[in-house]
Amino acid sequence: MTLRWRIVALVAAATCAAAAAVGVLVHHASRDRELSQARDGARTTLERAALGYARTGGVQGSGAVLDAPGLPGGLRRLVAKGHQGTEFATGPDGPAMWAARPADGQVLSVRVDMSTAMRNISALDTNIILAGLMTTAVVLPLGVLTAERMSRRLRLAAATARRIAAGDLDARISPAARPHDEIAEISGAVDSMAAALQERLLDEQRFTADVAHELRTPLMGLVTAAELLPPGEAAGYVRDRVRVLSTLVEELLEISRLDAGAEEADLSPCPLGPVLDEAIAGTGLSARLRTGTAEDTGQPDSAEDTGQRDATDRTGQRDSADGTGPWHSADGPKVWTDPRRLTRIVANLVVNAHRHGREPVEVTVAADGRTVTVRDHGTGYPDDLLEKGPQRFRTGVRERGRGHGLGLTIAVGQAQVIGATLEFGNAPDGGAVATLRLPEEPERPELSDLPELPEPGPIHG
Numbered sequence: 001m002t003l004r005w006r007i008v009a010l011v012a013a014a015t016c017a018a019a020a021a022v023g024v025l026v027h028h029a030s031r032d033r034e035l036s037q038a039r040d041g042a043r044t045t046l047e048r049a050a051l052g053y054a055r056t057g058g059v060q061g062s063g064a065v066l067d068a069p070g071l072p073g074g075l076r077r078l079v080a081k082g083h084q085g086t087e088f089a090t091g092p093d094g095p096a097m098w099a100a101r102p103a104d105g106q107v108l109s110v111r112v113d114m115s116t117a118m119r120n121i122s123a124l125d126t127n128i129i130l131a132g133l134m135t136t137a138v139v140l141p142l143g144v145l146t147a148e149r150m151s152r153r154l155r156l157a158a159a160t161a162r163r164i165a166a167g168d169l170d171a172r173i174s175p176a177a178r179p180h181d182e183i184a185e186i187s188g189a190v191d192s193m194a195a196a197l198q199e200r201l202l203d204e205q206r207f208t209a210d211v212a213h214e215l216r217t218p219l220m221g222l223v224t225a226a227e228l229l230p231p232g233e234a235a236g237y238v239r240d241r242v243r244v245l246s247t248l249v250e251e252l253l254e255i256s257r258l259d260a261g262a263e264e265a266d267l268s269p270c271p272l273g274p275v276l277d278e279a280i281a282g283t284g285l286s287a288r289l290r291t292g293t294a295e296d297t298g299q300p301d302s303a304e305d306t307g308q309r310d311a312t313d314r315t316g317q318r319d320s321a322d323g324t325g326p327w328h329s330a331d332g333p334k335v336w337t338d339p340r341r342l343t344r345i346v347a348n349l350v351v352n353a354h355r356h357g358r359e360p361v362e363v364t365v366a367a368d369g370r371t372v373t374v375r376d377h378g379t380g381y382p383d384d385l386l387e388k389g390p391q392r393f394r395t396g397v398r399e400r401g402r403g404h405g406l407g408l409t410i411a412v413g414q415a416q417v418i419g420a421t422l423e424f425g426n427a428p429d430g431g432a433v434a435t436l437r438l439p440e441e442p443e444r445p446e447l448s449d450l451p452e453l454p455e456p457g458p459i460h461g
Contacts, residue, residue, distance in 0.1 A: 002151065003147070003150070003151055003154065004144075004148055004150075004151035005147075007143065007146070007147035007150065007151075008140070008143055008144050008147050011139060011143030011147070012136060012140055012143070015132075015135060015136045015139045015140065015143075016132065016136060019128070019129075019131070019132025019133075019135055019136065020132065022128070023125065023128040023129065023132060026124065027121065027124070027125055027128070030120075030121050030124055031121055034114065034117040034118075034120075034121065035088055035114075038088075038097035038112045038114055038117065039086045039088075039097055039099070041097075041112055042086055042097045042098065042099035042110045042111075042112045043099050045062070045063050045064065045099070045110045046064060046084070046099040046100070046101060046108065046109070046110045049062035049063060049064030049108060050064075050103065050108060053103055053108060059108065063110055064108050064109065064110050065109055065110075065111070066103065066106045066107065066108055066109075067106050067107050068109045068111065070091050070092070070093065070111070071098060071100060071107060071109050072087045072089040072091075072098055074087055075087040075089075075098055075100050075109075076100070076107060078100075079100045079101060079102050079107045080102075082102055083101075084100060084101030084102070085100065086098060086099045086100075088114070093113075094113065094114075094115040094118075095113075095114045095115060095117075095118045096111045096112060096113050096114055097111075097114055098110070098111055098112075099112075150183060153175075153183050153187070154183060156173060156187075157173055157183070157186060157187050157190055160172065160173045160190060160194075161190055164190075164193075164194045164197070169194055169197055169198035169201060171194065172191050172194060173187040173188075173190055173191055174187075174191065175187035175188055175191075205256060205259040205260065208252055208255065208256050208259075209252075209253070209259075209260070211252070212249050212252035212253045212256060213253065215249050216249055216253070219242075219246055219249055222242055222245075223242055223243075223246060226238050226239045226242045227239070248406070251406040251407075251410060252406070254410055254413075255392065255406060255409060255410060255413065258410070258413035258414070258416075258417070259413075263413075263414075263417045264417070265337075265338040265341060265417045265418045265419070266338050266340070267336055267337060267338055267418065267419075268336070268337075268338075268339075269334045269335070269336055269441060270334055270335065270337065270339045271334050272333055272334065272335045272369065272372075273333070273365075275337075275339045275342050275343055275346075276289055276346055276365070276372070277289070278343055279342070279343040279345075279346035279347045279350065280346070280347075280350060280363065282343065282347050283347050283351050283354075285350060285351065285354045285361070286360070286361065287350050287353075287360075287361045287362065287363050287374075288360055288361070288362045288363070289363045289364075289365075290362060290363070290364045290365070291364070291365045291366075291367075333369040334441075335369065335370055335441070336438070336439055336440065336441035336442065337418050337420070337438050337439070338417070338418045341414045341417060341418050342438075344410070344411075344414055345411045345414050345415055345420075345422070345436060346363065346372065346374065346436070348407040348408065348410055349374040349407075349408075349411055349434045349436075350363065350374060351407060352407045352408055352411075352434075353374055353375070353376035353378075353432065353434075354376070355407075356376075356378065356432070357376025357377065357378030357379070357431065357432050358376055358377050358378040358431075359376070359377065360376075360377060361374070361375070361376050362374070362375045362376075370437060370438040370439075370440065371435065371436070371437050371438070372435075372436045372438070373433055373434065373435045373436070374433075374434045374436075375427060375431050375432065375433045375434075376431050376432050377430060377431040378430075378431060379430070379432075380426035380427070380430060380431060380432045381424050381425070381426055381432045385408075385424060386424055386425065386426070389424070390408035390409045390411075390412055390424075391409070392406055392409045408424075408434075411434075415436060418438070418439070419439040420436055420437055420438045420439060421436075421437045422434065422435070422436050422437075423435045423437075
């Protein structure tokens with residue numbers, strides 16, 4: 001049950017409980033008042049009848065009766081003991097208040113009929129019930145309206161918090177100033193938290209960009225100095241470490257541009273096969289380029305796939321036997337993307353598969369021509385990466401090798417720039433699977449839909 005309906009149920013229960021309590025109190029107060037008045041009247045009549053009986057020995061015209069047959073048994077026993085009293089009883093003649101006392105061995109009693117008073121009390125009870133129902137009918141819609149407003153504000157706060165958790169740090173609730181409003185206080189606290197997180201993240205991004213930019217100049221000098229070292233094992237090791245450091249700085253600069261939103265895609269229709277061939281060849285690593293289905297997990301589709309499409313060499317050259325298949329030609333299937341950024345994404349995924357997984361590494365294009373999967377046959381992605389996504393400077397478990405954790409972060413950022421989605425998972429039979437879904441090509445207007453150009457008018461000299 002949602003909070004709105006809980007509040008509505010609470011309002012309805014509280015209204016009914018209040019109406020019932022008021023009804024019970026009014027009922028008892030009215031009944032007690034009627035009984036008290038009837039008791040006082042019966043006693044007064046009994047006293048007058050007793051005085052008349054003492055003077056005349058009769059009760060005619062006094063309203064009293066000697067040894068009345070309908071006298072309640074309890075009151076009769078009380079009089080037999082020599083006492084006088086009153087009792088309310090309901091008999092065949094209806095409800096009545098009795099008063100009795102002893103009189104020369106007999107019972108002198110007075111009966112006050114209360115049928116009208118009891119009917120009035122019953123009518124009052126009915127009116128109280130109707131008033132309670134009417135009150136509930138009036139209060140309940142107000143409670144629903146109030147609960148709906150509270151629920152809407154809470155849902156807005158929850159939706160904004162989810163947007164912030166998803167990375168939209170510009171999301172704000174912007175509540176109206178309302179003193180002594182707890183929901184407004186919660187909304188303000190969420191906005192303050194988002195602003196603080198955004199400021200901290202921007203500080204980290206600026207720090208990363210500044211560090212990478214400041215390191216670039218001395219690094220260029222270090223690269224130049226390393227190239228001037230005389231050949232030898234130590235010089236090769238220095239050049240290798242300088243090359244790693246240079247790659248790290250370039251990746252940090254790329255991440256800072258992605259974080260700042262400074263990257264813009266140059267989208268155009270381009271053949272997918274040559275782009276993937278170029279991405280694999282640029283890594284200098286082996287990868288089997290295949291075509292299959294969107295659910296392909298890396299197994300060959302047919303004998304033809306095994307014999308031709310899966311055949312690649314260690315340098316990532318084209319997978320067909322002669323490298324001239326229609327799928328790899330410029331006239332092959334095309335996708336709407338930025339080829340340079342797509343090359344960067346696929347290259348990073350292939351390098352990550354080799355660095356953290358095990359061969360063979362497979363790049364598969366699904367039947368729809370827009371879904372590309374990169375799979376290795378290692379231990380798979382760690383649970384933390386599958387749950388939270390790639391995080392810079394974190395590579396997961398030790399079994400997935402060493403690295404800076406920037407390759408997948410860059411791949412995700414570049415995928416967002418070109419409007420693609422990049423998802424990570426593990427194959428049922430082992431191995432990490434990265435699935436890249438490219439956007440569909442936007443519809444182009446027909447020639448008939450284009451506005452007509454006006455006829456050129458005469459040129460006056």
